[in-house]
Amino acid sequence: MKATVIVTLKPTVLDPQGMTIHRSLASLGLTDVTDVRQGKIFHVQLKEGNRGQVERLAKEVLTNPVIEEYRIIWE
Amino acid sequence: MKFGVVIFPGSNCEHDCFYVVESVLGKPVEYIWHQGTSVKGFDAVILPGGFAYGDYLRTGALAKFSPVMNAIAEFSRKGGLVFGICNGFQILTEAGLLPGALLRNVGLKYVCKFEYLRTETADTPFTNLLTEGQLLRIPIGHGDGNYYADAETLKRIEDNGQVVFRYADAAGQITRDANPNGSLNNIAGVVNEKRNVLGMMPHPDRSSEEILGSADGKLIFESMVNALVTK
Numbered sequence: 627m628k629a630t631v632i633v634t635l636k637p638t639v640l641d642p643q644g645m646t647i648h649r650s651l652a653s654l655g656l657t658d659v660t661d662v663r664q665g666k667i668f669h670v671q672l673k674e675g676n677r678g679q680v681e682r683l684a685k686e687v688l689t690n691p692v693i694e695e696y697r698i699i700w701e
Numbered sequence: 702m703k704f705g706v707v708i709f710p711g712s713n714c715e716h717d718c719f720y721v722v723e724s725v726l727g728k729p730v731e732y733i734w735h736q737g738t739s740v741k742g743f744d745a746v747i748l749p750g751g752f753a754y755g756d757y758l759r760t761g762a763l764a765k766f767s768p769v770m771n772a773i774a775e776f777s778r779k780g781g782l783v784f785g786i787c788n789g790f791q792i793l794t795e796a797g798l799l800p801g802a803l804l805r806n807v808g809l810k811y812v813c814k815f816e817y818l819r820t821e822t823a824d825t826p827f828t829n830l831l832t833e834g835q836l837l838r839i840p841i842g843h844g845d846g847n848y849y850a851d852a853e854t855l856k857r858i859e860d861n862g863q864v865v866f867r868y869a870d871a872a873g874q875i876t877r878d879a880n881p882n883g884s885l886n887n888i889a890g891v892v893n894e895k896r897n898v899l900g901m902m903p904h905p906d907r908s909s910e911e912i913l914g915s916a917d918g919k920l921i922f923e924s925m926v927n928a929l930v931t932k
Contacts, residue, residue: 639849640883642807687766690759690795692802693849 627672628701631684634665639693702929704730705743707773707789709753709764714786717906718749725909726922735767744929745782746773748789750842750904760803760845761791770796782826782925783898787843790890790900799893799900800858801850807883811844815914816881816903818889819869822862825892826928827899827921836873837866837917839903841881841889846902848884848891858891866890866901 635641641663648662668688670680680698689696704722708715715732722730733740735753740746754763764770770792777783777798785793793799806812820828820835831837850858858864866889870879875887882902890901905918 638851639804640807640847642805642809642847642883646809687762688758690762690802692794692851693804 627674629670629672629677629680630699630701631668631670631680631688631696632665632699633668633684633688633694633696634663635693636695702728702744702926703742704728705733705740705746706730707733707735707746707748707769709735709751709767709792711753711755712749712751712788714750714788714904714906717904718747718786721906721909721919721922722747725919726926728926733769735764735769737769738772740769740772740776740781743776743781745784745925746776748773748783748785748792749906750787750789753788753792756788756845759795760788761793761795764792765796774798777893777895777898780895780897782928784827784921784925785898785900786904786906787841787846787902790902791845793898793900798898799891800854800863801848801888801891803845803902804847804849804883805845806843806847806881811842812846812881813840813842814881815840816889817869817871817873817879818866818903819873819875821864821867824862825865825896825899825924827892827924828865829927830920830924834873836869836871837920838915839905839908839918840914841903842907843882843902846882846884848882848888848902850885855885859886861894863892863894863896864888864890865892865899866903
C-alpha cells in the first residue's frame with residue numbers, strides 16, 4: 627500500500643524560497659504565474675491496513691504544526 | 702554545580718560550550734550523549750549549535766526524537782536550566798519546550814556576523830547579571846534563524862516578557878535594517894513560560910573572551926552560574 631504525504635507551509639507563514647522562485651519567473655516571461663509556494667512530498671510504503679501509522683508519521687514527524695500542514699493521498 | 706553539554710550526531714559547537722564552562726567559568730562540565738536516558742546530577746544542560754541529524758527534514762526535527770530529549774523535557778518540568786544555542790534553539794522549539802519555530806532566513810543566505818542584541822528582560826536565570834536595555838555584541842551563524850510564531854503566540858510571549866533578546870543597531874534601536882534574518886519583532890531569543898528554558902540564535906559560546914572579539918556572551922553563562930548559586 628502506498629501513500630503520498632504533502633507538507634506545505636501554512637498560508638499565513640512567509641515562504642522565502644517560493645517568493646524567490648516566483649520573482650525569477652519574470653525573466654522567463656511567465657508573467658501569468660501569480661504565486662509559488664514551496665513544499666515537501668514524501669512517498670510512503672506500508673503493509674496493508676494500518677493507515678494510522680502513516681497518519682502519525684505525517685502528524686508527528688513530517689510536519690511541524692507551528693508552521694506547516696499536511697495532507698495524505700492514498701493509492 | 703554541574704553543567705552538561707548534549708552531543709547529537711551533527712552537533713559542532715559542543716567543544717565551544719564545554720570550553721566556556723570549564724576554562725572561562727571554571728565550573729564542572731560533562732558531555733551528555735544524545736542516546737542517554739537521564740540527565741540526573743546535572744544542574745544546567747546546554748544544547749549546542751551545529752546541524753543535528755544533518756538538519757534533515759527540518760532543523761532540529763529529528764533530534765527531538767533522541768532519547769535524551771525525554772530526559773531534558775522532564776528536567777525542564779522540574780525547573781532545571783536548559784539553554785539552547787542556535788541549532789539547540791531550533792531543537793527546543795521542535796520539541797515543544799519553547800514557543801514558535803525557526804524558518805529559513807528571509808534572504809535565503811547563511812549569515813555569519815556580529816550582531817547587537819538588546820536585552821529585553823533581566824528577569825530570567827540567564828540574564829540576571831544584565832540590565833534591561835543592555836546591548837550585547839554576539840555573533841550569529843545560521844541559515845534558519847527567522848523566528849516565527851502565530852499572532853496569538855507572539856502576543857502571549859510579548860505580554861509575558863518571554864522575549865529575552867532582540868536584534869538591534871549599535872544605538873540599541875530595534876530597526877528593520879538590524880534584523881539579519883526576518884525574525885518577527887526582531888526576536889533573537891525567547892524563554893518558556895517558567896523562564897528556565899532559553900533558546901537564542903546568536904552564539905554566546907563564540908563570544909565569551911575578548912580575544913574572540915567580544916566577551917559579552919560570558920555574561921549569559923555567568924548569569925546561569927549566579928542563578929544556580931543563589932537558588
